[in-house]
Amino acid sequence: MGKKNFNAFVKRQKAEKKRKKKEEKRLKLEERENGGGTLNEMIAYVDEFGNIVDEPPEETPEVKKEEDKEIEK
Structure with missing residues (x-):
């Protein structure tokens, strides 16, 4: 008798696992469709230190060297 109950228990566990996996997959799909981002x-x-950041670096004006000034004259 114990064998029958065990098989039913295993079937319910498999069905629950399959349902959860399907739900997670559906949520991921919705997230990709709605929140793809710009x-x-x-x-x-x-x-400058090699770290990855979200904001663009601040643009600093380039300082010309004395050699560049002489070439421009």
Whole structure:
């Protein structure tokens, strides 16, 4: 008698596991469809230390060297 109950228990566990997996897959699909994000949200930048950051680096004006000034004259 114990064998029958065990088989039913295993079947219920498998069915529950399958249902959970299907639900997770459906949620992932909805998330991809709705919240794909814009290109700007997906871009990552690298700072001067090699770390990945979300915001773009601050643009600093380039300082010209004395040699460059002489060439321009």
